[in-house]
Amino acid sequence: MNVKELDPESSPQAAFGARLRRSREERGWTQDQLGEEMGYSSTHISSVETGRKLPTLRFARRADAAFGSDAFERDYRELRHGVLLEGFPEYVAHEGRAVEIRLYEIGIIPGLLQTPEYARVLADSAVRRGAITPEQAAERVAFLAERQEALDRQRPPLVFVVMDESCIRRPIGGRDVMGAQLERLVEFAARPTTVLQVAPFGIGELRTFNLPVNLLTLPDRSVIGYAEAQTRGHLDRDTASVLPMLTAYHQLQAEALSQADSVAMINQVGKGIP
Template identity: 65%
Template structure:
């Protein structure tokens, strides 16, 4: 214990993973060597991951989940911190999203990840790779992260999920007609769930729209608030309640101005029929 390194989970995503690994190990009374034996690696490797000197691979995280019985939580955390093509703050946001009691999303231009069908996500990623913005490997990580986020949201007990989509999300074609039809069907299905509220902010709102950029707001189990706002080049995670409350107020104002859920679903059905 003399050389025990104190961990600061706020330092980086790697540090947060390392702290969680250490806590799980110590809760069971295992040494680093004992955990290494159970996972098929050395105690030195365990030490390097715990102290943030070595990032956890996806294989390592999956092995840790099997050893601790954590049901994929470490894998999700590992996948999030490995996202080199995401804006600052988003990997950390994902770790909070997986534990939130309430999730509020406002998206512009594209469907939010937790609602994307595999076909929509793949088509969107393929274009991004084609433009050279990200590598094929980063594209695969993005798609895997989307699947992970959806799995976390579909947990039991399920979180309350509020979604407001700018009309541009519906109007922007991604992939072919079949991809968009499948995506519209997914939105209608989502709106019918007992733990969701779905609305569209139509173009007709004009300058009455209180938000113009994507915004995600989480309410944690202890009622703490977390927000993530994104522009074209930057992402910002905010955990100070005093800073998040005005954003939450703007979100409620947006919901009041947006179409009702029934009218939003009707718009999607009309788009599927080609009558809008």
């Protein structure tokens, strides 16, 4: 990434890099000098400044020590939100200003549609597995609530959601939690700026995705994609790879149940929760 093209407003990662570069230049240091001060190579410093590499907590703390500040660790925690996959904070920054959001999920209700209780059950499960701390679980649930506020902004985005049938059939948290979650889905479908569809098991091989998919249409009408592996997320801006995903999403919508039939299925599942 060209340093001159780095936009601090484009993502938390870019803002961190811009702060690092600005602080270094104010001291009159070269990247070699800062690297020597922090114990990193100049190449590493350059990669963080230009947004090509995410900073670590260790890196942020060494930057604070070098500049006599606490700003870098604070920025780091905002960037990572304590518990987020690498790549996800950048996605969230774009999600908050997208004009259209398209989601496909397998196995669990998409985050933007989760109730606090449903989200808490998932977070607490991660705590019991030792994957995160109780404090991180609380951060995760609070952060999700902040993301959901984007749906209620003055000019809310159009939100298209296709859920695999497994999302509504997989019991999470018991009768009360799952029942309230299914009710939330029905309420979501009734909004004027949303479309909710269920991709039933019966479509078989016509299901176009085998992994969750997030597609965002930005104010300039460009489309970006986001996908996650087990340990990190990847934001894709390459039109050559994103547009086929958009086509596949439209094909999935064509095979999925209509919104009316999807709501009927959700209501039916809700009545049968043990």
